[in-house]
Amino acid sequence: MARGFGRLCGALAGLLALGLAGGPAGAVVGGRAAPEAAASSVMVLSSNGGVCTGIVVAPDAVLTAGHCVAARAEHRVHYKDEAGTPVLAEIAARALHPGYDAGAVAGRRRSIDLALVRLAAPLPARFVTASLSAAMPRAGERLTLSGYGVAAPGDARSTGTYRSVDLGVIEPHGPSRILVWLGAGPGGASACHGDSGGPIAAGTSALAVSAWVAGKACGGLSQGILLGPQRAWIDRTLSGWGLAARWQAD
Known part of the structure; x- marks a missing residue:
């Protein structure tokens, strides 16, 4: 474990120096910086260089996209302590949704791209457990997509600032009732690399997890x-982990 963690730290050192050491938290292309809304979100990092967003659903549990933690690599949850020093928190358990299919895109198959990870220790008390919603969105409804991804395609230096953008629903759930599709905003505003696993919210409650752009x-x-x-x-x-999510009342 110590050797694996050392490899992870080495692989992520350049990324931390570029984007995670100077900002409060990732980015949505065309979005607005929203560090005040990041209290329920963290970054999920992997030793292969992957960056994702995660939603805090319990003091020591994070909901994210399945593809963010499915690879055979070391993973850590990233946040900053009160002094602004990057922390790489160890993951103690991982659960991929049984409907997750790593080859879904290439094979044009359905995939439920979700995962839960449990941390070895609780997050600092300043983190707020997110409110989740079972609501089904309506076509034309405006939802807020947020994440820690890049602010512009290929701009790794912009990773590390939490950003949000309001986008319109163009497909409420599809025939399978598992997906929501959002159209691009002005100037091509959309999710981008690193926003996977971040919340798509109606008001203050997340009703979906970003999975693909x-x-x-x-x-x-x-x-x-x-x-x-x-x-x-x-x-x-x-x-099963002795935890419970906080769902918005119907």
């Missing part, structure tokens, strides 16, 4: 996995 350059459609249809799995997994 159209095109290699971002600026297109953004896709999220709706939480309502997966509530039983989320609750069952957290209950």
Whole structure:
């Protein structure tokens, strides 16, 4: 474990120096900086250089996209302590949704791209457990997508600032009732690399998790996995860890 953690630290050292040491927290292309809204979000990092966003659902548990932690690599949750020093928190347990399919995009198959991770120790008290929503969005509704990804395609230096953007729902849930699709905003505002696992929210409650963005350059459609249809799995997994999510009252 110590050797694996050392490899992770070495692989992430350049990333931390570029983007994580100077800002309060990742980025949405075309979005607005929203560090005040980052109290329920963290970064999920992997030793292969991957960067994702995660939603705090319990003091020691994070909900994110399945592809963010499915790879055979070392993973850590990143945040900053009160002095601004980067912390790489160890993950004690991981649960991929049984409907997650790593080859779904290439094979054009359905995938429920969700995962839960449990930390070896609770996050600092300043983190707030996110409110989750089982609501089904309506076409034309405006939702807020947030994350720690890049502010512009290929700009790794912009990773590390939490950003949000309001986008319109163009497809409420699809025939499978597991997805929500968001259209690009003005100037191509959308999710981008590093925003996977971040919240798609109605008001103050997350109703979906960002999972995919159209095109290699971002600026297109953004896709999220709706939480309502997966509530039983989320609750069952957290209950097995002695935890519980905070769901918005219906």
